[in-house]
Amino acid sequence: NAGVMQNPRHLVRRRGQEARLRCSPMKGHSHVYWYRQLPEEGLKFMVYLQKENIIDESGMPKERFSAEFPKEGPSILRIQQVVRGDSAAYFCASSLDRGLDYEQYFGPGTRLTVT
Amino acid sequence: AQSVTQLDSQVPVFEEAPVELRCNYSSSVSVYLFWYVQYPNQGLQLLLKYLSGSTLVKGINGFEAEFNKSQTSFHLRKPSVHISDTAEYFCAVSERGGSNYKLTFGKGTLLTVNP
Numbered sequence: 747n748a749g750v751m752q753n754p755r756h757l758v759r760r761r762g763q764e765a766r767l768r769c770s771p772m773k774g775h776s777h778v779y780w781y782r783q784l785p786e787e788g789l790k791f792m793v794y795l796q797k798e799n800i801i802d803e804s805g806m807p808k809e810r811f812s813a814e815f816p817k818e819g820p821s822i823l824r825i826q827q828v829v830r831g832d833s834a835a836y837f838c839a840s841s842l843d844r845g846l847d848y849e850q851y852f853g854p855g856t857r858l859t860v861t
Numbered sequence: 862a863q864s865v866t867q868l869d870s871q872v873p874v875f876e877e878a879p880v881e882l883r884c885n886y887s888s889s890v891s892v893y894l895f896w897y898v899q900y901p902n903q904g905l906q907l908l909l910k911y912l913s914g915s916t917l918v919k920g921i922n923g924f925e926a927e928f929n930k931s932q933t934s935f936h937l938r939k940p941s942v943h944i945s946d947t948a949e950y951f952c953a954v955s956e957r958g959g960s961n962y963k964l965t966f967g968k969g970t971l972l973t974v975n976p
Contacts, residue, residue, distance in 0.1 A: 750904055779962065788865060788951070788966035802960070837905070846893065846912060846961055852904035 748773065750840050750853035751820075758859045759828050767823040767856045771840030778821045779850060780813060783835040795821060828860045863888040863954045867967035875975050876944055882937040882970045884952030893961060894935040895953040896926055899969075905951060911935065922946070947974045 751770040759765050771778050776797050781789040782805075794802040795815040806813065810828075815821040825832055835857050839850040868883040886892065893912050897905040909920025916928040926937045935952060953966045 781964070781966075783966075786968065788867075788968045789953075790965065791963040794962055802963070805963070839905075841962075844962060846910075849907050850962070850964070852897070852899075852906070854902055854904050 750838060750851050752836075752838050752853035752856050754856060755854065756857050756859070758861060760861055761829055762827050765825040765828050765832070765858055765860075767825075767836050767838075767858070769821040769823070769838030769840075769853060771821070771838075772851055775840035775842050775851070777841045777844055777848075778815050779839045779841075780821075780823050781837045781839065783837065783855075785834070789837055792823075825858075828858075830860050833858055833860045863890075863892060863956060863965045865952050865954055865965055865967035867950075867952055867970050869970050870968065871971045871973070873973045873975060874942055877941050879940050880938065880942050880946075880972065882950050882952075882972065884935045884937065884967060886933050886935065886952075886954050888933075888954060888956065891957045892954040893957060894926075894928060895955075895964065896920065896924070896935070896937050897951045897953060897966075898922075899949045899951065901948075908937070908950075942972070942974045944974050944976060946972060948972060 778795045780792040783789045792805040793813045810826045812824045835855045837855045839852045841848040864887045866885045895910045896908040899905045911918045911928045919925045949969045951969045953964045955961045
């Protein structure tokens with residue numbers, strides 16, 4: 747059973763471009779979480795999605811950031827008009843269900859560099 | 862809101878020596894506590910978690926952690942480390958209640974085990 751897959755692993759964008767980060771959850775998992783790790787900080791929760799629904803986006807910046815988890819295909823974290831402050835590692839996790847009995851399994855992360 | 866402090870960014874030890882990785886947290890509400898490990902080029906993997914009950918929690922790979930409510934600490938220990946324990950270790954918390962899926966992480970501690 748393959749783990750959580752994220753691609754690309756490294757992404758370089760110039761200021762003003764768009765960044766699309768993809769996350770394929772573990773097989774059978776319908777719950778996806780995105781976290782961001784800014785330089786010199788710990789991972790912080792951004793958004794929690796189920797298939798076709800955003801459950802909690804309380805950690806998402808109000809502008810330029812969006813996330814989706816369509817019925818088919820991977821979850822996408824989209825950052826429009828990137829700025830240098832968006833440079834960070836973005837981690838995706840998935841779980842079988844919601845609740846503490848269901849572990850969040852993490853992907854290896856996508857490292858975004860904005861030049 | 863919660864915050865997590867991992868006091869040591871790097872901990873070098875010799876093989877078969879004991880190790881303690883320190884973690885302190887701050888929160889205005891009761892929390893659940895976790896330790897994750899990340900091996901190179903892999904996602905974060907759950908080592909152990911404290912939900913309730915006994916304050917000494919045993920996890921995988923011979924690790925254990927002790928919850929100390931008065932000191933708001935959750936230090937991770939292993940009596941004898943192996944080369945294969947070389948990895949980055951993250952302490953995390955989530956609040957008790959409906960949003961318990963929102964994990965807040967520390968910056969991580971890089972454990973390097975030398976022969």
